[in-house]
Amino acid sequence: MAQGKRAIPGTLVFDGDAAQAGYALNAMCYSFNSLANRQAFAADEEGYMERFHLTPEQKDAVRQRNVLGMLAAGGNVYYLAKLAGIFGLNVQDLGALQTGMSLEEFKAALLEHSVTETRVAQDGRLAA
Amino acid sequence: MAQGKRAIPGTLVFDGDAAQAGYALNAMCYSFNSLANRQAFAADEEGYMERFHLTPEQKDAVRQRNVLGMLAAGGNVYYLAKLAGIFGLNVQDLGALQTGMSLEEFKAALLEHSVTETRVAQDGRLAA
Amino acid sequence: MSKICGGIFTSHVPGIGKAIAQNLQNDPYWKPFFDGFDPIHRWLAAEKPDVAVVFYNDHGLNFFLDKMPTFAIGAANEYRHEDEGWGIAFARPFQGHADLSWHIIEHVVASEFDPVMCQAMTVDHAVAVPFELCWPGKDAFPTKLIPIAINTVQHPLPSPKRCHDLGKAVGRAIESWGGNEKVVIFGTGGLSHQLEGERAGHINVDYDKFCLRNLAPDPEALLQHDTLDIVELAGSQGVEILNWIAARGALTGSVRELASNYHVPISNTAAATVLLSHSERVLA
Amino acid sequence: MSKICGGIFTSHVPGIGKAIAQNLQNDPYWKPFFDGFDPIHRWLAAEKPDVAVVFYNDHGLNFFLDKMPTFAIGAANEYRHEDEGWGIAFARPFQGHADLSWHIIEHVVASEFDPVMCQAMTVDHAVAVPFELCWPGKDAFPTKLIPIAINTVQHPLPSPKRCHDLGKAVGRAIESWGGNEKVVIFGTGGLSHQLEGERAGHINVDYDKFCLRNLAPDPEALLQHDTLDIVELAGSQGVEILNWIAARGALTGSVRELASNYHVPISNTAAATVLLSHSERVLA
Ligand SMILES: [Fe+3]
Ligand SMILES: [Fe+3]
Structure with a gap:
């Protein structure tokens, strides 16, 4: 375990420590690029997790659809997104689950940053 | 095709041009890390080559056990060595085939460089 | 010699692809993007x-x-998008340019990249998603692809x-290529967003505007933050700005901003699109 | 802090593995090696x-x-040899040291390697083959492995x-590691040999001796030739000397040759084995 790591609020940096801890979970999620594998998981979650040697913590987090638990067990969000897809959750659903907000609250929080700024130069190639 | 390439006598440098030309052949040979694939090739050479989309030149070279032909068609020796193994040829057999020598002549040519030079320092850790 | 005509920088959120598939371009949520x-x-x-080099x-x-x-550089004559886990694969293949890829590889390895x-x-x-955004419709893409992947994961x-x-x-490799291709550089991803953790939904409009303001005239301003600074500022996926930084680096001549669009939010992301023109630097 | 105790440089010809399997160590052909x-x-x-870092x-x-x-760096806690196409797989697994691997990775990425x-x-x-040569027998290897692969293909x-x-x-990464492991560096492959083409069987005793003579006292002498020079001098597989050059680079302190053995031929190869001791450089 590396020492003196920088802490970033509310953020788990996916570094070597996390990558080591999460390898089995991430390998399982990577397999979900294939439809056949997604179906196999849906048909037998426990057997599929066993096949990829998930740790007890990882299995529990998956069973409970506990995203923060998956992250704490070394899951990387780019791979977890494929698992979330099986559960019918998009990234906004994930955001709500992780922050303890309702989906509407989470969307409203994003809209608090709402801004649109557009610049277009005078240039012949851009003429409509 | 890159221009102004350096010529090295009797040597094909496995660069991007060769790698592009040889991809199918090398992919087939890479598959031979698996025993099942080696057996499938041995059982049906033509079908196996077709499955990997070998070019006509590559197929001919394989059919004729023509090592220089495989190299000219982009084969890389590290992958071809796995194919040679199926044919029961080791690297010395390959050397003889490519240089037009008999195996004994090829071995004799290597022995022309024969030398053994040994140095061992005076050091307590090396005492017998 | 090949010429680099400009750079296109854009977010690449998967949701954009879904919006394209559902023809939502004029939907009020999507139209500003x-x-x-x-x-x-x-x-x-x-x-x-003729060619897009995409970071x-x-x-x-x-x-x-x-x-x-x-870093990974594609050296194929064709690339495809495939199912990433949610059953969507864009149909149009991408034509590659393996010879130019190998020229770039030779050049960057000689320049001590690995x-x-x-x-x-x-x-x-x-x-x-950026290709679909740039060349909408069903026709074959008119521009070849050379993909260059950067680890932001x-x-x-x-x-x-x-x-x-x-x-x-x-950039130097492209400009030393003996062909007469016209090349556009892409940087995709960003701007600020974070998908995971208790800070999911993080957006930093100030940092994004700093990037957008400096991208054309002073890209080195973006180098003052290290990767973990950027994670803190822009979010753990906002660090995809690294792709923009690399793409901007390829524009070694004179650069001018032609268009810039910043719109928050798209999905969980501060979305942005920038077009820069590029011409050889004129020595005054 | 970790210490690097020395370097082992050796050919790795597959035939050596076969000779070990067949117990030919005292056969007149093999004994000198x-x-x-x-x-x-x-x-x-x-x-x-405690640990071998193997280039x-x-x-x-x-x-x-x-x-x-x-360049590729292993970051596993176990590695295995597998069938490479001729049905032979060495039985003994290699224990890894993932924490030290990640420390090395962090350090080299910060040093602008990719x-x-x-x-x-x-x-x-x-x-x-080098592990089997160094620790013959059936016992578990007493030394952990961190593999670092260099493209010579x-x-x-x-x-x-x-x-x-x-x-x-x-080398600097290892010496900055907070553990108290003793580390040995390996460079494997070479010396001159060429398996393919009309020049198959190429051997260059002069170039090999140049390398062996300079490896300990003046490794930078080996940098005067570029990779294609080395291919021409040492053969297309003789370029595996790159692994030796990298391994020698990791010995940044005081180096002394303890043993050197050069024997031609083994299979198609000019075989060599060198042992260097290493200690921190003493500032006079
Ligand atoms: Fe992204
Ligand atoms: Fe080798």
Whole structure:
């Protein structure tokens, strides 16, 4: 375990420590690029997790659809997104689950940053 | 095709041009890390080559056990060595085939460089 | 010699692809983002670039943690998007330019970069969405692809300076290529967003505007933050700005901003689209 | 802090593995080569290194041309040799040291190298044969493995200088590791040999002796030739000397040659084995 790591609020940096801890979970999620594998998981979650040697913590987090638990067990969000897809959750659903907000609250929080700024130069190639 | 390439006598440098030309052949040979694939090739050479989309030149070279032909068609020796193994040829057999020598002549040519030079320092850790 | 005509920088959120598939370009939620591509469509129609060199990051389609590259350069004559786990694969293939890829690889290895060379690879939404945005419709893409993947997934990530230097080396490689291709550079991803953790939904408009303000005139301003600074500022996926930094590095001549569009939010992301023109630096 | 106790440099010809399997160590053909390991066995018994960092090249077991790394660093806690195409797999597994691997990765990425990070990988005869030579028998290897693969297969290869610099960065990383491990560095492959083409069987005793003479006192002498020079001088597989050059780079302190054995031919190869001791440089 590396020492003196920088802490970033509310953020788990996916570094070597996390990558080591999460390898089995991430390998399982990577397999979900294939439809056949997604179906196999849906048909037998426990057997599929066993096949990829998930740790007890990882299995529990998956069973409970506990995203923060998956992250704490070394899951990387780019791979977890494929698992979330099986559960019918998009990234906004994930955001709500992780922050303890309702989906509407989470969307409203994003809209608090709402801004649109557009610049277009005078240039012949851009003429409509 | 890159221009102004350096010529090295009797040597094909496995660069991007060769790698592009040889991809199918090398992919087939890479598959031979698996025993099942080696057996499938041995059982049906033509079908196996077709499955990997070998070019006509590559197929001919394989059919004729023509090592220089495989190299000219982009084969890389590290992958071809796995194919040679199926044919029961080791690297010395390959050397003889490519240089037009008999195996004994090829071995004799290597022995022309024969030398053994040994140095061992005076050091307590090396005492017998 | 080949010429670099400009740079296109854009977010690549998968949701954009879904909006395209559902024809939502004029939906009030999506319109402010898609409108940012109007000037780009006109510019592409006028410039007709032959090749797009695309700096992006793979999101777990072509690369896994058993072999995770820092930098990877495609060297194929065709690439495809494939199902990334949610059953969507864009139909149009991407034509490659393997000879130019190998020229770039030769050049960057000689410049002390250590890329992975990929003679066969799939590309994910980070390439496919920008191509769909730039060339909408069903026709074959008029522009060939050379994908260059940067690790923004598993730390340690390459530093912003290293990415910028890679971009510079790629730019010099393109300009030393003996063909007469016209090349456009892409940087995809960003701007600020964070998908995971208790800070999911993080957006930093100030940092994004800092990036957008400096991208054309002073890209080195973006190098003052290291990768973990950027994670803190822009979010753990906002660090995809590394792709923009690399792409900007490839524009080593005179650069002018032609268009810039910043719209928050799209999905969980501060979305942005920038078009820069590029010409050889004139020595005064 | 960790200490580097020395370097072991050796050919890794697959035929050596076969000779070991068949117990041919005292066969007249093989004895002059195997005898070169007597001093190494004694030195290892005295030094008992905890970890071996092995610079080697993969011969088409773990890497293929779809994703061909320039540099790849193993970050697993176990590695295995597997069938490379001729049905032989060495039985003994290699214990890894993932924490130290990640420390090295962090350090070299910060030093502007662009490695592939490999959390799962197989290692081929270029790792397995040297381990079998150094620790013969059936017992579990007493020393952990960190494999670092260098591309010597598909040009462009990294330059000798780049490999040497990588080695230096790895050496500094090891010496900055907070553990108290004793580390030995391996460079495997070479010396002159060429398996393919009309020049198959090429051997260059003069160049090999130049390398052996300069390895300890003046490794930078080996950097005067670029990779294609080395291919011409040492043969297309003789370029595996890049692994030696990288390994020598990791020995940044005081170096002394303890043993050197050069024997031609073994299979198609000019075989060599060198043992160097290493200690921190004393500032006079
Ligand atoms: Fe992304
Ligand atoms: Fe070798």
